[in-house]
Amino acid sequence: MPSVQGAIARATTFLFVPATRPERIAKALASGAGAVVVDLEDAVAPDDKAAARTALLSAVQGLEPGERARLLVRTNAAGTPWHADDVAAVAACVAQGLAGAMVAKAESAGVLQAVANALGPEGLLVPLVESNAGLDALDTLARAPQVVRLAFGHLDFQVDLGMECGPDEAELLPVRLAFARASRRAGLAAPVDGVTTATDDLPRLQQDTARSRRLGFGGKLCIHPAQVAPVQAAFAPGPEELAWAARVLEAAPAHGGAVFRLDGRMVDAPVLALAARLVARA
Known part of the structure; x- marks a missing residue:
């Protein structure tokens, strides 16, 4: 596990790929992203969940060991009809060398413990915290077994709290600081910040990433391959x-x-x- 854990702990870019588009996984890995997140949650319609899991399992078999070590799967949240089957699919992939799971809507250390048990000791966890309940549980999530980093789903977080943030998201500064502090207390690698949805706005992406770095984050979620290089450049020392x-x-x-x-x-x-x-x- 050390090399797999190291790949996820060092990554500054986490590029999402829909599980319904397995042909994009290899392309995403070749983009230079430190980690690739195959998405079974928001990017997959309810009627397509089962087919997406099957496509994931097939795609993983065609990857090299080093590529599998950079791959996470975002599962549907606990309490949804798809969570258990998602975790079982990730466990099968972890047995083939996949890094682990990004657990959506993470709010409970007990849920993380159950996922860790299902994946086995080789499976890494990246809790995606997207709610007020998740923020309240941040320290216990950070200390849960096999958690290697925390990630901030800032868009869903705003919806949960009824927030209307300005372009600079100054309203979220104390929340982001809480992620950096919880990660430090738990001895984790620096947390991963949320996406920039404006895929064609390079200045906004650079500003968002610079803010993340200033606040102690060490990585960022990406939704387009074009975001990978600018994010990595922003996190790298000049x-x-x-x-x-x-x-x-x-x-x-x-x-x-x-x-x-x-x-x-x-x-x-x-x-x-x-x-x-x-x-x-x-």
């Missing part, structure tokens, strides 16, 4: 950042752990940690 981090780390040993100044800026333990994180992210 050349100037990396050059600064390298100078900091190079200068630090000469000061024996004491505070020093570089480029007119004080360098202490938190700054050293930031420099190390930038280099590791690159």
Whole structure:
């Protein structure tokens, strides 16, 4: 599991593909996305759920092991008529090397425990938190077995609370901060932010992703392959950042752990940690 877990923990892009379009899975994996999420939930009509599961199982068999390790399946929420069959299908895929499940409408650690039991110890979980109840349970969800990251379904969250956010979504700042804090407390990789629905608005995508990074997120859900490269670029340290981090780390040993100044800026333990994180992210 370590290599599979590492792939999902490191991913900055999670690209959705409808399970009804299995021919797109290989294309999505080839897009450069860190992870691909095959969707059995919102992208699949109720009458197509069973056929979508069958298509998923067939598509997974045609993938290479390294591709399966980057694949998650978004299941329908617990309490829906399709949840149990979705989990059984994901379990069959996990047995073939698929990473695990993105659990929609996650609100209960008990549900996550049941999904983990069904998938077995190799199956990773990414709870998609989309409601006020999910936010209230954030810490218990983050600490549930086999959870590797939290993801924020901010559109459904707004609907659940009756919110009408502005373009900058300033109203959601405390919620996003809660995700970063819960992930940190549980020792998880940085959380994954929600989608940008404007697939042809590059400035909006860049602004949304920059906000995610500033708030401590480490990845973003994507709904179009064209979003992958800009999101990855926004999360990656720029050349100037990396050059600064390298100078900091190079200068630090000469000061024996004491505070020093570089480029007119004080360098202490938190700054050293930031420099190390930038280099590791690159």
